[in-house]
Amino acid sequence: MEPDEDRHDRTDHEIELLAERLWAWSREPGGEQEPDLGPLAEAGFAVDGGVARYGSGRPCVALLLPSDRLREFGHNLVAAAVIGAALATGRTLESGSVVVTDRPGDGIDAVLTFQPGVHTWAAAPLAARTELRVTVHGNSGPAPEDSTDAVAGLVQVFTAIAALRARLPAGAAVQGIVTHGGESTDVVPDFAEARFGLRAPDSETLGHVVTEVTTAAEGAAIATGTKANVERFGPIHARFQDNPVLSGHFARHLAACGIHASPSGAAAIPGRPEVGDLSVRMPAIHPSVALHDPGRAVGSRAFAEATGSPRARTVLLATASALARTASDLLAHPALVRQAWDNFADRARRGGQSPRHGDD
16 A cells, blocks of 8 residues: 555645646635536546545545635635645545535445634634514504504614523524515515524524524514524534544644644634534544634625635645545545544444444
């Protein structure tokens, strides 16, 4: 078997050869479009239904794509780094298989990805989260004085939830947007709607926040003579469970590429909620790698601009190499895969879950 150092040198060399293409891919307009798997198909990956695969059998490592290329979240860089890492891994592959997708299924031994941010943390905390839809119902009478304004009720809902924030548990947050506020200024609206994103350090705390928000919304509506209905909008996403075996390997490789991770902070960072769900099914990593110093919020226009900076190019190439190195280690050393699964199983048992190695 090829020595690890030689294999790492080969993956680094492949990323160097791909550097200009990766940077160009990251700068292509994409927005909400899914990343293009064309470069993988051209390199011999079998592409079917949004999944690209190279090699066969186990171990099987999934490199997780984002479902879009939104620059304000750095997803353009994630897509380019993942595709670059997959190409480099495929060119050094001796056994096993590598999969590139945004929705890993069964038969996966490990999931690798990252999130551009304002901190470099090998194990970035991602909160449990869900969304609620709040609809407020009033009535449109023949005259304003005979009507009950649903928008006024919704405004009070926002006010009540703003007051609620001061007593939320540590690490919990609520953020809302108005999705419907009437049809015409000539008519008192009898219907208004908003969506609220909720997050918390764990699922139990999230359930408490859901109850608090529901109670606040219903009470605020009653105070204005309207009625509020609160329902869950989409699933509850689990808190991300880092696999330290994998994240430790990634951090060492990232350091070898010139970027050093610091101890993870306590505050949850923005990230893809589905990663948390994957992490309770299989070993996974979702590190944060800084594009900018703290102060530029992920999701902002300023952060989108930062994805085109020289620092972003450095992050792209370093993370592509670190992901490729980590993937190649797992494919070359089944014992490392077992170590990651042993750690996963220990944590699952402590949490009352029933681990299944690769769902096989």
